[in-house]
Amino acid sequence: MSDFKHDALLFKALLDAMPDAVVVSDLEGMITQTNLAVGHLFGHDPAQLVGKSINILMPKALADRHDGFIQRYLETDQPRIMRRGRAVEGLRSDGTAFPLHASLGKTEHGGETYFIAILHDLSKRKAAEDALARSARVDAIGQMTSGISHDFSNILTVIIGNLxxxxxxxxxxxxxxxxxxxxxxxxxxxxxTSRISAFARNTITHFDPTDVNEACDAATALIQRTFDPHHEIAFERTDPLPVVLADTTQLQSALINIALNARDAMPDGGKLVVRTETVLIDDSYMAQELDVAQGHYVRISVTDTGVGMGPDTQQKAFEPFFTTKPIGHGTGLGLAMVYGFVRQCGGHVAIYSEIGLGTTIALYFPILGEAPPIRQTAGQSIARHDARGQSVLVVEDNPQVRRLTTARLKELGYTVHESGSGDDATEILRRQSNIDAVFTDLVMPGEMDGLALARHIVATYPHIRILLTSGYGEDILKAKKTETNLQILRKPYRQSELANALSALFDRD
Known part of the structure; x- marks a missing residue:
């Protein structure tokens, strides 16, 4: 083997061993070499990137200016990025942008000039910084509210005593x-004022073994007396339920806070359903989706048929003092205190909402004592043989959920295609003749949501199986289904539930 070939192989092995992405490009910005980390970071096949413009890895705003940056450097030799690096944004193959740290170097080889970019993913660091900033805001708010609540407590004591x-x-x-x-x-x-003090963590919360059904019964009775007659209130309980460690009063207050928000979201009336059940989170996918540890939980779901929330509102719903209500109609502390209380119990709060369909808020409490027996259905374990060469099209507008679902299906052995909208999915179905099933979210933006997509498939591709998914309650989802008896998998779902739902689709015939 020649020294040159040996050096090239050694250089390639060195690049592939690096955890950060490395991209080599020429003066025209064309990629000449990459390492394996580029594929993991950007979602592209590294071999397919060679010969393409490096701008494919950048959001449009940065790509439009990139050529100018390189030209300016060649003309002025001012090292704004060279040998120092800076924070920029990258663009994944699915169209999502993410933060990067880019270090850039220049070399001469064979009379040609090449740029070497070392790209480090800052997503986890950015998430940690955001979490730290939120924590700092909460701490600052806590210090402020503790003094205010103390003064108000004294004032209210005088008022109540004199009255x-x-x-x-x-x-x-x-x-x-x-x-x-x-x-x-x-x-x-x-x-x-007392709840503000609790939120500021200046009061001691006493946790005792709590009967969740009993607390929900009392809270539901109060909610029914508070709501107008044109609101339908239902409590669907599971008996028996394991005991959880919580404060009964705060649990009832949390449910009332959620219910009052639901009432405001249903000004013309609607349905509110409180549901209790035991759930087992026993695979890493569901734990990742919910941000909870694996184990047994009691879940309290509060579902309404209100106006729903968009992604931005959902993201801020649990932040202190955030409210969509007019001035004077809300403190913005209700859901923040719900979140703080459940987290103090060692649990978690999940929110799922669709514009025009409604909202479900689920409270997860770890059970106290011995794990309850979970009623297993036949074949509930993950069955690897479910995938027999079938191809599934995943249709989901949330990029994070779409990536997670794709990983789940690939682990089960399916060939997976991806789409971010119903409109795009119809084009994929037109081009791809080998798709056996479509797994689609029920509510998505665009002209064609999941339900419209399902109807289109039934009419145009009757051989393709359809599985819908949504975070909404099954009882309300049934009213949204077509007359074709479509199956619905409720979010969040376990890996075994996904495996069995798809297996049932393919075994049905």
Missing amino acids: ELLEARIEGADNKEIISDAAEAAQLGAEL
Whole structure:
């Protein structure tokens, strides 16, 4: 073997061993060499990138300016990025942008000039910085609210005490009723102040073994008295439920807070369903999706048929003082205190919402004591033989969920195609003749949502199986299905549930 060939192989092995992505390009910005990490980071086949413009790895705004950066450097030799590096954005093959640190070098070889870019993924660091910033905001708010709540507690103590003395001395039923209403309002103010103190972590929360069904019964009864008659309230309980460690009063307060938000989202009436059940999170996919440890949980789901929330609102829903209500109609603390309380119990809060369809908020509490028996259905374990060479098209507008679903299906042995919208999915179906099933979210942006896509497939490609998915309650989802008896897998779902749902589709015939 010649020294040159040996050096080239050694250089390639060195590049592929590096954890960061390395891209070599020429003066025209054409990629001449990459390492394996480029494929993991950007989602492209590294071999397919050679000969293409390096701009394919950049968002359009940066790509439009990139050629100018290189030309300016060649003309001025000013090392703005060279040998120092800077934070930029990269573009994955699925169209999502993400933060990068780019270090750039220049070399001469064989009379040609080449640029070497070393690209380090900053996604985890950015997420950690954002979490730290949120934590700092919460701590600052906690310090501020602790002093405010202390002062208000003193003021309300004086008001409540004087109203009680006045009520004993005044005569007349009408006057006593006015005093009673004022005292009740002051007491509600005291309770709000107490919850602010709890949020600021300046009060001790006592956790005791709690009967979740009993707490939900009491909260539902209060909700029914509070809501207007044109709101339908339902409580679907699972008996028996394991005991969880929580504060019963705060649990009831959390449910009432969620219900009041739901009422505001249903100004013209609607349905509110409180549901309790035991769930087992026993695979890493579902734990990753929910951000909880694997194990047994009691789940309380509160589902409404309101206006729903967009992605931006969902992301901020649990932040302190964030509210979509008009000034004077909400503190913005309700869901933030719900989140803080459940996390103190060692649990987690998940939110799923679709514009025009409604919202489901699920509270997960780790069970206390011995794990309950989970009723298994036949074949509930993950069956590797489910995939018999079938091809599945995943249709999901959320890039993170789409990547997770694709990984799940590939692990089960399926060939996977991806689409971010129903409109794009119809084009893929037109071009690809080997798709056996479509796994689509029910509600998506664009002219064709999951339900419209399913109807299109039934009419145009009757041989293709269809599996819908949504985070919404099954009872309300049934009203959204077509007359073709489509199957719905409710989010979040376990890997075994996904395996069995697809297996059932292919075994049905």
